Amino acid sequence: MSNRSVRWEEENERVAHILIVEDEKELADLVRDHLVAAGHSVAVAGDGATALRLLETRPADLVSLDWMLPGLDGLEVCRRIRARSTTPILMLTARAEEVDRVLGLEVGADDYLTKPFSLRELLARARALLRRVALMSQQTPGGGEQTTASAMLVVGDLRVDVVGRAASLSGSPLELTPKEFDLLHVLARQPGRAYSREYLLQRVWGLDYDGIDRTVDAHVVRLRKKLGPFGDRVATVWGVGYKLRAD
Secondary structure, eight states, X not given: OOHHHHHHHHHTOOOOXXXXXXXXXXXXXXXXHXXXXXXXXXXXXXXXXXXXXXXHHSOOSEEEEESSOSSSXXXXXXXXXXXXXXXXXXXXXXXXXXXXXXXXXXXXXXXXXXXXXXXHHHHHHHXXXXXXXXXXXXXXXXXXXXXXXXXXXXXXXXXXXXXXXXXXXXXXXXXXXXXXXHHHHHHHHSTTOOEEHHHHIIIIIOTTOOOOHHHHHHHHHHHHHHHGGGGGGEEEETTTEEEEOOO
């Protein structure tokens, strides 16, 4: 990417309100200072209970959430946030095993960063989460049954409003996280087409996402659960990945 492109991206970066949930004060202050320098407004919570109270007072555009917290741990905080919000969650932890990363994703995290990490990478991941939400809301769909006026993808009883970033099933709204919506959007654009896990990682998490196949699997499990009986139509294509059955 050219320096000119980088400057353009930085100048047009979305300003967001970010909540840092971190009990190591020095690290929390360091992350806060860098996010503020990038133009964002930032709140800091040293424990899970405080974080949940702050979110009730002022919803965040992004939550940077430490796993090891006093009282409520990061996993429980993540579960509670997901029960009432689709706010993007970037989970930070010293637990680097794959099973831990998958567990964090399964309870609702959108991305995962292991300690120690560079502040530059944290800022890049935060920008990627915020940018992906913005970009997906601007894109026009390229497949499926669609009404041009509303950019609506229709697959059976499923409705995906691409511009409004909202989905409903049999008229009932679906509470999806940004990554769950992006995943459903990709699958619904061309029902019946099989997508590899690698493609879905690149399309939903970004071209430079250093992810694992289980990242996609974990989000598919959560998406199927939220779709109820319709979730059976998110079919596994063995040796390839996943597709949304058109019939």
